[in-house]
Amino acid sequence: MPQQRFPKVEILSIAPHHFSFVLSETDTSMANALRRIMIAEVPTLAVDLVEYAENSSVLNDEYIAHRLGLIPIRYTPEGSMKGGDCHQAFLPHRECVCYDRCPRCSVEFELDVNFDKANPGRPDQEKDLPLTVTSKDLISNNLLVAPAHFLNEEEQDESHDEGISIVKLGPGQHLKLKAIARMGISKEHAKWCPVAVATYRFWPIITINEEACSMLTLEQKQELVEACPDRILELDEITGNLQAVENAFEMATFTEDLKVAQDAMKKRPEDDDFVSVVHSSDRFVFSVESTGAMDAEDILLSALRVLKDRLNYLAAEVEKLKE
Amino acid sequence: MSVNEVKIKRAETAFELRGTGPDSSRTFVLGDEDHTLGNALRHVLINDARVDFAGYCVPHPSEPVVHVRVQTAQPANNSGDEAMAGGGEGLTAVEALKEACATLSGQCDLVLAKLEEAAPEVKEDRERMERLAEEDRMNEDEEEE
Numbered sequence: 001m002p003q004q005r006f007p008k009v010e011i012l013s014i015a016p017h018h019f020s021f022v023l024s025e026t027d028t029s030m031a032n033a034l035r036r037i038m039i040a041e042v043p044t045l046a047v048d049l050v051e052y053a054e055n056s057s058v059l060n061d062e063y064i065a066h067r068l069g070l071i072p073i074r075y076t077p078e079g080s081m082k083g084g085d086c087h088q089a090f091l092p093h094r095e096c097v098c099y100d101r102c103p104r105c106s107v108e109f110e111l112d113v114n115f116d117k118a119n120p121g122r123p124d125q126e127k128d129l130p131l132t133v134t135s136k137d138l139i140s141n142n143l144l145v146a147p148a149h150f151l152n153e154e155e156q157d158e159s160h161d162e163g164i165s166i167v168k169l170g171p172g173q174h175l176k177l178k179a180i181a182r183m184g185i186s187k188e189h190a191k192w193c194p195v196a197v198a199t200y201r202f203w204p205i206i207t208i209n210e211e212a213c214s215m216l217t218l219e220q221k222q223e224l225v226e227a228c229p230d231r232i233l234e235l236d237e238i239t240g241n242l243q244a245v246e247n248a249f250e251m252a253t254f255t256e257d258l259k260v261a262q263d264a265m266k267k268r269p270e271d272d273d274f275v276s277v278v279h280s281s282d283r284f285v286f287s288v289e290s291t292g293a294m295d296a297e298d299i300l301l302s303a304l305r306v307l308k309d310r311l312n313y314l315a316a317e318v319e320k321l322k323e
Numbered sequence: 324m325s326v327n328e329v330k331i332k333r334a335e336t337a338f339e340l341r342g343t344g345p346d347s348s349r350t351f352v353l354g355d356e357d358h359t360l361g362n363a364l365r366h367v368l369i370n371d372a373r374v375d376f377a378g379y380c381v382p383h384p385s386e387p388v389v390h391v392r393v394q395t396a397q398p399a400n401n402s403g404d405e406a407m408a409g410g411g412e413g414l415t416a417v418e419a420l421k422e423a424c425a426t427l428s429g430q431c432d433l434v435l436a437k438l439e440e441a442a443p444e445v446k447e448d449r450e451r452m453e454r455l456a457e458e459d460r461m462n463e464d465e466e467e468e
Contacts (some may be wrong), residue, residue, distance in 0.1 A: 007430055009437035021441075023434070029366035030430060036359040079455055094331075188331060297442065301435070301449075308431045310360055314353065315424040317338040318417055 016082065017151045017289065019296030022203070024283040031200050031284045037303040038198040039186060043087045044293045045073040045107065045145065046191040047179045054176040057133075057167050067166050068179050069191040071135050072293035073107075074148040082295045083148065085302045090183045101180060107145045109138040109179040115169040130170050134163035138179065145181070148292030194299050196289045203283035204252040206232065206244040212274045213242050220265055224275065227261035229254055233275065242275060249285065252277060334387050342416075348376075348394040349416035357381060361389040367423040368393055373414045393419050 007026040013019070023031055050065040057064070075086040096105035113133045122131070135147040149163035150156040169175060186193035213221070218235075221242050225233045232248040232255075235241070245251070255277045262274055290296045334354030342349040353360065361379035368377035368391075376394035393416040439446035 004426060004429065007434050007437065009434055009441055011438075011441045014442060021438075026430065026434075027366050029362040030427075033359045033363040036357075041359075077455075079451065297438075300438070304431045304435050307359075307363075308428050310356075311424045311428045311431075314338070314360070315421055315428075318351075318421050318424070321338075321340055321417065 016295045019288045041185050041306050042194050042302045043183050044192050044194045045181045048182040049180040051178045054174050056173045057175050059167050072148040072291040075145050093182045107181045108141045111137050112176045114174040130168040132168050133166045134161050136163035151292050194294045196291050198288045200284040200286045202279035204277050205280050206277050208275050228258045346415040347397050351391045353389045355387050356389045367426050
């Protein structure tokens with residue numbers, strides 16, 4: 001075996017829609033591969049086909065179909081409460097043996113909203129206002145699958161609607177359709193993307209040259225502290241020395257201002273820096289934010305599984321070659 | 324299938340081997356792949372001491388094809404014994420790629436293990452899902468009988 005490195009994972013924060021962790025003892029190529037797979041190749045469900053019975057709303061058919069496709073759809077495995085990986089429960093529809101569609105490869109949603117029928121049930125002050133058709137009106141034929149209406153409680157409290165708004169209906173308008181959701185990956189269309197953001201930063205290594213710093217006056221040190229927009233440095237109260245703030249790694253993004261300020265303070269240009277911030281080449285701070293279709297850590301697990309499957313497939317192809 | 328179905332375009336070849344001559348140098352043509360796998364494999368191959376040269380390229384961004392080139396170190400006294408290449412001292416390019424795949428797969432397993440260590444609920448969830456899947460399978464078998 002070539003020299004193996006043993007990657008380490010440290011979780012910084014974990015919530016259903018956001019997951020932040022530190023991946024270390026590995027290379028940028030592995031980190032980048034994970035990031036690319038999380039964005040492009042994790043399978044999710046999204047509306048792919050829409051059959052209209054009636055559409056007298058102000059938006060045309062394909063506009064509404066486009067909006068329906070972008071609604072995140074959540075699959076909750078039995079016995080669990082979280083949005084999970086759907087690749088085991090469904091088949092990609094191109095591989096399914098059924099003729100057109102079946103419960104094994106697709107999920108059907110029905111939507112039937114008629115302004116004139118729904119209006120009598122609304123509170124009086126709203127009766128003149130348009131009726132908003134939301135993702136709550138999509139009724140699924142599979143109990144484990146439903147649209148993700150909100151990301152979290154906060155969003156639900158702030159929103160005026162019951163779910164993701166699709167179209168607004170006025171008097172005499174009627175929308176009736178059947179939407180079929182299928183499994184796919186983001187490479188085919190961005191509607192299947194499970195993440196809003198999947199990104200990584202390099203861990204900053206902040207080294208403070210004590211010797212050089214001792215030659216600075218207190219005002220100069222204060223100037224350095226204020227030079228960085230991220231406030232990664234602070235002055236120690238007792239000794240007056242420069243030191244890095246405790247959670248500097250979270251905040252350090254832009255360090256050019258610091259460099260410019262230091263160059264101005266140096267007696268000669270080729271002197272050592274007082275404070276140097278470099279990127280670590282093997283520690284990465286990942287931040288994954290989900291759209292609501294899957295829980296954030298499940299996206300990472302799914303990405304690892306997809307990477308492994310690809311590698312196994314490649315290894316199998318190579319084996320076949322040898323024979 | 325409805326007339327409106329979209330067919331996804333696949334690459335022409337899923338996997339191809341190019342290169343004649345000694346076993347130590349080969350170009351692997353991977354279809355339906357991109358920088359995701361190419362860069363990761365290249366990095367793992369480079370870190371192998373027995374590999375002299377490893378590189379990857381995407382010939383054209385519009386086509387989902389990756390070329391991975393591997394050249395392994397051949398010991399000096401192997402010139403007359405080309406028929407024995409791979410059996411004795413030298414590593415064949417094909418074996419180098421296989422080992423790289425296995426190493427990368429191992430790293431994925433390690434990351435998964437570390438993640439489960441850091442978040443025990445992930446592990447419990449996975450085990451619970453596996454148990455439920457097992458029960459389903461057993462129930463199906465019973466029904467068949």
